[in-house]
Structure formats: structure tokens, C-alpha cells
Amino acid sequence: MSLAATMDQAPGSPPFDHARLDRLMEAAGLDLLIVTSKHNVQYLLGGHRAIFFDSMDATGISRYLPVFVYPKGAPEKAAYIGHRLEGFQHEVNPFWTGHAETSSAGTMDAAEKAVAAINRLGVGTRRIGVEFGFMPMDAAAALRRAFPDAEFVDALYVLERQRARKSVAELEMLRIASELVIDSMLAVVANHGPGTTKRVLSEALRREETARGLTFDYCLIAAGKSFNRAPSEQAWQAGDVLSLDSGGNYHGYIGDLARMAILGEPDAELEDLLGRIEEVQQAAFKAVRPGVLGGTIYAAGEHALGRAALPGSVEFLAHGMGLVSHEAPRLTADGPVPYPADDADRPLEPGEVISVETTMKHPRRGFIKLEDTVVVTETGSEIYGNRARGWIRGGTQAQH
């Protein structure tokens, strides 16, 4: 069929800093990368995501498996093995790689075509970086059979580090995503009044984000005194606090922010509690600038958290984000996504993006949280979606 095209074209220029990738591969002792996660394939292809498989992977008796092959120091030998349904996109916007084919249908033929491309290109295969979490076991077995002497290493760390410093274009997408998440939250809060369930509010946020051009990722939502953050039949009632914590991505780049709303007017205690959380956030923001150690953010946030003396269970969290909701810089081993805090002792660099969260579970007042996105700039920092930081009044435009 016409879509199952194989084409060798004049290679273009990599849409990423390939010298940096080569250095990272050299440091990790990698000869070759075989990349199969959607987010890393998108990154290496300069923004491409297969439209047919954006929301799902399963198809037929296998699944979608994109394969990007990158030999160290030889971007002109990079190759992309796409699904046959990606041919239309390749026609509209040709892949930059010297070798590109859109011919696979599942894991096994994708792996076999990647092996054929690797052998044809004659690149080194002594130590191969693959994504352990995103390489299905059948494709992994095919690679092991094809390269029985190769050592397979998790490519996650090299790829995560490669992505850690965002380009101007990437930052712009993160900024847009953050602003649109805030706009969407403001619309949801204004348009809904007492008695609206968390399920309806969450669905409304999904629709508002989508209507603004985002892909909705999730909405964690808590109301009243409850700490439960799943959509449910619990209704938002007069006087209730509402915590909205949502991720929505713009062409893959995630806006991840949390804001607080209330039906009615906040009393002095609520104003004080959110104000103290805001102080922790601001103290952490102030610590962000190039050259300071990543751990400085934690020191600042946790010091402020201690000074704020908030009641109940409190938590300060900071983590890198971008194409992945928790990625480098990795500043702590704690949090909902535990990992080695490799970047606590490393200087922050311009283009790194950090999500900063302060959370309180108040025994009487409920779940109160702010989460923000802070970018390390050449001279300091910039905050995306830096609005609506106080109590947002609910139901101001609700239809009754």
C-alpha cells in the first residue's frame, strides 16, 4: 500500500543540540540509542507525534511502537521507523532523519526494521541505550537476538538530561500550556456554583482546556474538608474550599498548576493559610537562578515551610517538568514519584523548568495547595501562569 513507504532522503539538521547528546552518550559509554517512548521520539523528531496513536497504543495483535535510532556522533545516520499510518504526516512534514520509513504495524516488525536499518548503517552496537520502561519484552528479545554481544543500558538518564535544558521554542510551549491551564481553571470556577459535583467540575476543566487547544492530562480535585482528590459525586457547597491541580499539555509540553477557589468569601483563617502557603512558594521562587545548586530550592522552601508553621500535614515539593510531568532536574528522593535526587548538588542551568508545590492538609479546613512552574533564565527566573494566586471566587458567572 502507498503508505508503507520507505524513503532515503538528504538528511536534515537535527532539531536538538546533538553535540550535547553526543557528550551525554560518551559519558554514559553508549554507542547507540534505540528510542521507543512517544515523548522522546517527539523530542528527537522535533515535535512529531503520530496522530493516530496520540491517545492509544493498542492496535490489532500488537501495539504502536515508534523506533528512533541515533548513533553517537553521527546524526546523519539517525533513522526513524514509524507506523504505516504515519506516512501521511511524513508527506506533509518530512522527518529530518536521513533514513525514514513508515511501514511498521506492531512491535516485532518495528524492531526487525530497526535492526535492518542499524545493520545497513554499519554503526557501533557494543553498548546500546534503550528505554527499559518503554521497550516491550518482545521487541527487546528481538534486539537481543540481533545483537547478542551488546550490552543494553537504560537510556532514560541520557535522554532526560538531554531534555533538561529547554529551547526557546520549548519554553514558549510550556508558557502557553501554563497560561491556558490558569485560564481554564478561572472559567470553570466562575461558571459553577453550589452543588456542582467534583466529577462535573473535573469534566468541565477537561472541556475548557481542550477548547483552548490543550490536551487535557488530568485534574486532581479536592473540595470541602476532604483530602480525596479523585472526581466523585461529592458536591462543592457554599463555604467549601476547592483545590484544582491540573495538567494539560500544548503539543506535548505540560502546564501543571494548582490553584484554590471558594464558594463565598474566605474568612480570615483561610486568607491567612493561603497567604502562608504563598510565602513558601515565593521563598522557593527567589532561590531559583542559574548557578545555584538544585538543593537550594529545597532548602529555601523547607525553611519557609518551617517558618510558616502551618497546621496539619504539610509538604514542600520541587521537581523538573516538561514533556514528562516529573523529570530532571531531580531535586528530591521524596514525593509521589520517588527517584534519586541527582540534581540537588548540581548547579541549575538556564532553560531548566521546575514545578514548585506547597501542600497543606488542614484538619478542619481541607486541602490547600499552590503549584507553579518556574523557569531558570540567564539572569534569574520567570514564573509561568503567575496569576490567580489567592482565593478565586466561585460561581460568579454560574447559570442558575
Place this chain on the structure above:
Amino acid sequence: MSLAATMDQAPGSPPFDHARLDRLMEAAGLDLLIVTSKHNVQYLLGGHRAIFFDSMDATGISRYLPVFVYPKGAPEKAAYIGHRLEGFQHEVNPFWTGHAETSSAGTMDAAEKAVAAINRLGVGTRRIGVEFGFMPMDAAAALRRAFPDAEFVDALYVLERQRARKSVAELEMLRIASELVIDSMLAVVANHGPGTTKRVLSEALRREETARGLTFDYCLIAAGKSFNRAPSEQAWQAGDVLSLDSGGNYHGYIGDLARMAILGEPDAELEDLLGRIEEVQQAAFKAVRPGVLGGTIYAAGEHALGRAALPGSVEFLAHGMGLVSHEAPRLTADGPVPYPADDADRPLEPGEVISVETTMKHPRRGFIKLEDTVVVTETGSEIYGNRARGWIRGGTQAQH
């Protein structure tokens, strides 16, 4: 943390026909299933999808990996290992399994917790069904280490067969999804006039489907004489045909339909061409009823295709669908998703759902296609989204 809960509760009743699953496992010689794909976990948990990971898998230094354990003939020993962020949903809507924990953070700890649960339950592990395409290589290695004498078999076929006969509740979700995809297409076509790009039309369909409660999966779109079906800057112009082929799911269940639109009035040739495609569709629909061999649909469709004598390149396709866009019954080895046509010689059963597609690439008139969803009922068949089968007039409500 409070979310990392492990709880053993009184087991509920499986939300699926477990006797059927036991028979399928027996026939395949499987002692145990270890299920890790989102669609099969959703099926086995009676509709649960992790809200945080609905649109993405990557997080931290690993990925989301749900693990459902099902020992043959012992539903009371079924276990679910969820991510720690799934605890909120478990609180709202407890999992039915006797053992349920929401404590994992990545592939390796999820696999280790599953191994611990399997060992604690004391179930057979001689032959273990796992999903080859949805079991990451690191988790697979952990399972091999834990069960060195086990034989690992692809569980896809057993699970696909289990899902092939849809319940009344599943059919209702497929019906809703199909109707809402049609409603969304009608809105997009009515609201856009000459000069609208395919990119804008595709994005408009994403928003219309989302606004109606669907999760948008994809839009394949062709306009004018082009056979390219990717969103692009190509504009829909007066007189141009427009093919919309979209998938949108309702709680995971996919509506997948294709309709034709035109800006202006279709001429006699276009009316005739779409009419002949419609005849092929209707001939295939008529062949659908319980007890006839799956291949009968192909025989009917291809016979009608021959009789229709359509110009250009033509294709008739029929495939099962449901939680996966191409699944059992598998009626052909051809098509964009090739697989063994195991069901061509098997009688159709009530509750099976078949997508029927007739496609023409006309050298002068462009890409013309209809796609429909047909359900095998107790007495015959039912068609979902059975509307707007002719040329839909574009721009009738466009804002100028």
C-alpha cells in the same frame, strides 16, 4: 504517605464473565494472567482507568504500570497493583479484587509487588500469560527472575477473545460513542466554510468530540483530490469533497466512523460514487447475523465491491472493534493492521462488534469513504451512528 495504601477486603464479584475467561485460559494452557495494558486492566477492573495516567505513561525515572493478576478458576484470588496516585479513585470506587494495593511508582516496584502478591496467594505459575507488547523489558526480567521455571505466553489472544462479546453496558458505551462522533462531524461540517484548513477542521472535531464527553482519539482527514489524510495547511475549497474518519472513545469504548462532506452541491457523478459505496456497506451489513461465518461479511462486501465497479483504487475492510480500534473478531489478514484472520471461519456471536469500511481513491474526485459500526444481535444486527450517510453540506452555519 496515606495514598500508598494496601488493603485486603472482602472480594466482590468479577465485573466480567469469569467462567468464559477460565475456559479460554484452560484452552490456552494458562495458569495465570499478569495483565499490564490500560485497556485490559480497565476491562478486568470493570471500567477503572487511572485519571492521572489516562493520557500519558511516563513519570519520573520510570512509567505507570498497572498490574492485574488473575489465577485461572480463582477470581477470589485476583489482585490489582495500582499506582499510588490511584488511591483516591480506590477510595471513591473500591476495586472488586480481594487484594488491591495502590502503592507502586514505576515498573520495577509494580512487578515486585505483583510477584509478592502471587507468591502470597499461592497460585499456579507454570504457564503465565503476559502481554508481550505491554510488558516493559525491565518488568519482564523481574518476572523471569521470580519465576525461573515458568513459561511466558502472549496473553493477547485470550484477552482479546474474552473481550470480543460485549456486554449490554459495553454496547451502550459503543453506541453513545458512535452517535457522538456523528454529531461532532455534523457540527464541524456545518460550522466551517471555504478556506478552512484541514488542521483547523481536525482541531475543531477534537473540540466538538470533547465538548460532548468523548475522549478524542484521532481524525484522518482528506480534502479535494488529495489522498493525504493528515491535518495540514491544505484548505477545504468550494466544490471539494471532504472525508472525515474519526475515532473518539466514551469511557474507553471507541466510536470509529467515516462520513463525506462537500462545500456546495454534489454533482451527479459524486452522488453516484457515494451511492455505490453505500451499496457495498449495505451489502456487508446484511451479511451480519449470529451463526454465519465471519468470512461471510468479506464475501458479501467484496462481491458488492466487484458489482459496484468503482473506479480508482478501492478497498473493503471489516474488523472487530471495542476498547481497541482493531480487535477480534479478526476477519482478514489484509488492511492497515495485518493479523491472522482467525475469525473468518468462526460463527459470529451476539455482542460482537464489527467496523465496516469501503474506501475509494478516485483519480479525479479524491478520497471517498464510509465507515460504520455494526453489532451482532441475537436476531441479526444493529448499526450505531446510522445517520448522515450521504453528502453532508458544509458551511451551512459557518460564521463569516
